[in-house]
Amino acid sequence: MDERAREHAEVLVGWSARIEAGDDVIVDVAEDAHDLGVAVAEELGAVGANIVSTYGSDELSRAYLKAHDGAFEAGDHALALLENADAYLRLGGGRNTTATADVESETRQAYSKAHSEVREARMDTDWVSTVHPTRSLAQQAGMAYDEYQDFVYDAVLRDWGMLSERMANVKERLDEGSEVRIVTERDDHPRTDVTMSVEGRTAVNSAASVAYDSHNLPSGEVFTAPYDTEGEVFFDVPMTINAKRVRNVRLTFDDGEVVGFAAEQGEDALETVLNTDEGARRLGELGLGMNRGIDRVTDNILFDEKMGDTVHLAVGRAYDANLPEGEEGNQSAVHVDLITDVSEESFIEIDGDVIQRDGTFWFEDDFEA
Template sequence: MDDRIREHAEVLVDWSARIEPGDDVVVGVAEDAHDLAVAVAEKLGEVGANVVTTYDSGEVSRAYLRAHDGEFEAGDHELAMAEAADAFLRLGGGRNTTATADVDSDTMQAYSRARTDLREARMDTDWVSTVHPTRSLAQQASMAYEEYQEFVYDAVLRDWESLAERMAEMKTILDEGSEVRLVKEREDQPPTDVTMSVEGRTAVNSAASVAYDSHNLPSGEVFTAPYDTAGEVFFDVPMTINSKRVRGVRLVFEDGEVVEFAAEQGEDEIESVLETDDGARRLGELGIGMNRGIDRFTDNILFDEKMGDTVHLALGRAYDSNLPDGEEGNHSAVHVDMITDVSEASRIEVDGEVVQRDGVFRFEEEFEG
């Protein structure tokens, strides 16, 4: 086995999920993540955790969803397992990144709504999502397999403590701020000028560990839960949503809600997301990418949204970690991230002060105010 796979498993179990002896752990394993699952199981055995593995297959999901009548009910057996677990580890890496592309949108929406309680139960655990480099993901990223392996491990096997210290500066800025404004003025695309309130919210220093309220490996972003969004934003980074290609998305917000939308490709899928429920028209997340180890777009949200020089906004569910005790944020059965490149002709302002220009933060030496 490649030594990097064992290193990946060690980071996941020790740094990210902070698994302890006696913890009840559910490990969801994608079709081609077998090698990582073996390494994770070995590491969990060394720690002394109790392990159950489940099979996470896009092709199995497709078969089930296409055969079903569309009237879904939550499975009590699966919910009981999630509620009893201390941690849930998702090991992504399927055979086909568009395995459910021919499942109709109404079915996908109904299935997502029916599993709301299950998602909530999993998110109450020390959950972490990661991915094993596979040939299908390499193909999606337009990279050679060996090249993609190098890319993944460069992003995953980092000095997370040092990155956490740097990202803490951005967290402080957001925590002390009231309003964030994102502006892009590129001549080759529609304008972006959007404001959102963050007053009273707590930003998360997402350093790839549950100790930081961070649940992705790799990570490398600072995110918060905005509200009262107004203005327009153009997302120029292509992405795959529900196995369908989407690019060139433009959203217009008034009073916190999307009131107008368009897309150069995949507009029907954006419409489907927005129609999921009332919360799907509001933002659940503002995220600022800060992982310089991710140096290219790969059409995989786990990596792309963490890349330095990017900002992402998510339609749908807000995370409780951003909210004051007793306050409810935006509720939705979806959480769909979309990304915009801020490496040029752009700026982020907090309470009128520029904190990032053309991808460079004010606490970095290259910053030009």
């Protein structure tokens, strides 16, 4: 086993999930994440936690969804398992990144809606999602396997305490602000000019730990839950949505809702997401990527949305951590991130003050107001 897998497990269990003796932990292991699963089990044993492991296979999911008649019900056993768990650790790393590409969109929607209560129960735990570097993910990223391993561990094994201090600057500005405006004016693609309200919302300093209301490893973003969105956005970072390639997405917002959309590739996958339910056409998240250790697009949202010089907007569900107590925020069975590059000919304003220009924040060297 690569010794870095053990370090990954130590960060996941200790820093990210903050597992303690006696905690009841579900570990969901993808097909090719075996080594990380073993390392995590060893770490949980050393801590004195209680473990239940499950097999999170995309190929297994495809077989089930293709064979089912579509009248899904969420079993009480799945809900009971999560309701009695303190933490849920998802170790991604499947054999085929497009294993479910031929599952009908109606089937996906029906399954997602039927399992909304299970999904909410999972999010009520101290859940953390991470990935083990696999050959399929390396291929998807267009990288050699050894190169991809180095990339993943460089993104995961960071000084998270130091990064959290830098991201706290952005969290503070978002918490104090009322309106965010994002503008890109590059000649090579359509203009972005979008505004959204963040007043009354609490931004999350996503430093890869549940102690920060952060649930991804790696992380490295500051995110909040916007509303009253107006304008147009062009998302130029390609991605895979429901096992289908999506590229060059355009969304138009009016009165907080998506009223127009297009994509150069994968428009049907985008349309499926937006038609899931009423909340799927409203924003659930605005995120600013700040992990400079992620320096390239890999077609994996866990990494790409955290990349420095990017902004992502997610249609669908808002996270409770961003909302005032007692407020629901945007509700949806989906939460799908779309990413735009803000490294050049771009700026971000909060209440009219530029806080980032061409990917550089106001507290960084070479910032030009």
